[in-house]
Amino acid sequence: MATTHRLTGSSFKKTMAVVAVALCLSPVAAGFTPASAQEVVRRQNFFERLFGRRTPPPAVEPQRVPQQRSPQRKRQQPQPNRSRQAAPAPAPSPAVEKLPNAKTVLVVGDFLAGGVAGGLSAAYEMSPGTRIEDRSNGSSGFVRNDYYDWNTAIGPIIAEVDPAAIVVMIGSNDRQQMSANGETLRPQTEQWTAEYTRRVNRFAEELKKSNRPFLWVGLPPFKSPSMTSDMLAFNDIQKTAAEAAGGTFIDIWDGFVDENGAFTATGPDMNGQPVRLRSSDGINLTREARRKIAFYLEKPLNQILGPAALPSVTPETVALPGGELPVVEPAPAPKDLTRTAPISLSGPDLSTNGALLGAEQPTPQPPSSLFKPQPGRADYLLLAKPKKDEAGSADAPAPQ
Numbered sequence: 001m002a003t004t005h006r007l008t009g010s011s012f013k014k015t016m017a018v019v020a021v022a023l024c025l026s027p028v029a030a031g032f033t034p035a036s037a038q039e040v041v042r043r044q045n046f047f048e049r050l051f052g053r054r055t056p057p058p059a060v061e062p063q064r065v066p067q068q069r070s071p072q073r074k075r076q077q078p079q080p081n082r083s084r085q086a087a088p089a090p091a092p093s094p095a096v097e098k099l100p101n102a103k104t105v106l107v108v109g110d111f112l113a114g115g116v117a118g119g120l121s122a123a124y125e126m127s128p129g130t131r132i133e134d135r136s137n138g139s140s141g142f143v144r145n146d147y148y149d150w151n152t153a154i155g156p157i158i159a160e161v162d163p164a165a166i167v168v169m170i171g172s173n174d175r176q177q178m179s180a181n182g183e184t185l186r187p188q189t190e191q192w193t194a195e196y197t198r199r200v201n202r203f204a205e206e207l208k209k210s211n212r213p214f215l216w217v218g219l220p221p222f223k224s225p226s227m228t229s230d231m232l233a234f235n236d237i238q239k240t241a242a243e244a245a246g247g248t249f250i251d252i253w254d255g256f257v258d259e260n261g262a263f264t265a266t267g268p269d270m271n272g273q274p275v276r277l278r279s280s281d282g283i284n285l286t287r288e289a290r291r292k293i294a295f296y297l298e299k300p301l302n303q304i305l306g307p308a309a310l311p312s313v314t315p316e317t318v319a320l321p322g323g324e325l326p327v328v329e330p331a332p333a334p335k336d337l338t339r340t341a342p343i344s345l346s347g348p349d350l351s352t353n354g355a356l357l358g359a360e361q362p363t364p365q366p367p368s369s370l371f372k373p374q375p376g377r378a379d380y381l382l383l384a385k386p387k388k389d390e391a392g393s394a395d396a397p398a399p400q
Contacts, residue, residue: 223282
């Protein structure tokens with residue numbers, strides 16, 4: 001049988017008090033969450049009470065855009081000034097085809113001779129009757145005959161090329177010791193000079209045996225003073241040998257020195273314009289210098305080549321013998337030409353025969369037979385006027 005507990009009055013009141021306190025302290029029973037319990041209630045102002053409270057749009061967090069690395073700016077290149085650009089170089093002239101029977105000019109020697117061959121090729125570029133054959137050896141000379149012996153090689157070269165003229169320029173590599181008869185000779189000693197002279201004379205004799213006219217070009221000065229001094233000595237030896245063998249020595253020294261006779265890297269070209277003639281080392285020749293040396297050779301070569309050196313030549317005229325180039329005779333003057341007598345360049349004769357200037361000169365009397373006074377003429381009163389002692393004479397003319 002169940003037991004029923006009955007609460008007394010005091011017990012009931014205590015129980016209800018505990019329940020009320022529990023309801024007040026429990027946030028869940030009151031309908032509040034921890035977040036809402038801490039929320040501060042904002043009072044409404046007049047306009048919000050009148051028109052209602054506007055709910056602001058939810059704040060949107062701005063999206064963070066990753067920064068892109070800007071490309072590196074290229075350094076601007078300076079634009080060329082088109083208004084100051086140099087004029088375009090003229091187009092090269094077309095090469096002239098050489099004739100089958102063109103005369104050949106053989107060029108032999110060291111590296112300077114190779115430059116002369118280039119200058120001659122430019123000089124006779126427009127001449128179909130002239131051909132330039134370059135047989136130079138850049139490192140050769142008369143000293144190192146163990147490397148290249150010109151006295152032995154020149155004969156076969158001439159026989160192969162069959163030139164109409166020979167041009168020689170050699171010696172710039174000869175400033176070194178020489179071996180002769182098993183001995184080593186120092187440069188510019190007495191024995192060295194004697195052996196060098198013998199080799200140069202032998203080379204000149206080989207050219208003479210070929211029965212070809214040859215032109216021996218002298219050496220120019222160089223930047224080194226000692227080298228320039230040696231070139232002067234070489235020129236004296238080569239000039240004596242060339243002229244003794246019947247050749248022509250072409251002296252180009254004055255074309256590569258200044259007004260004081262010293263080496264200069266610049267100077268006038270073949271047209272008189274100032275240009276650079278030597279490279280920075282003071283040895284090699286520029287293109288203008290090579291053409292300038294060829295200009296020294298043109299006149300004697302033209303006398304040897306004859307009509308073959310002309311720009312317009314036919315195969316028939318190439319075979320003509322050399323000598324002076326043809327001279328065009330001027331047209332004869334017309335026969336009915338009226339000539340004017342030449343004007344005398346001497347002034348009038350102002351001599352006074354020793355008399356002082358301003359002195360009274362006697363009046364010459366004309367012959368009476370030619371200037372006899374006649375009545376009615378101006379001189380009648382002057383010449384026929386009687387003297388004072390003859391005024392009363394009977395044959396005196398009556399006064400006018």
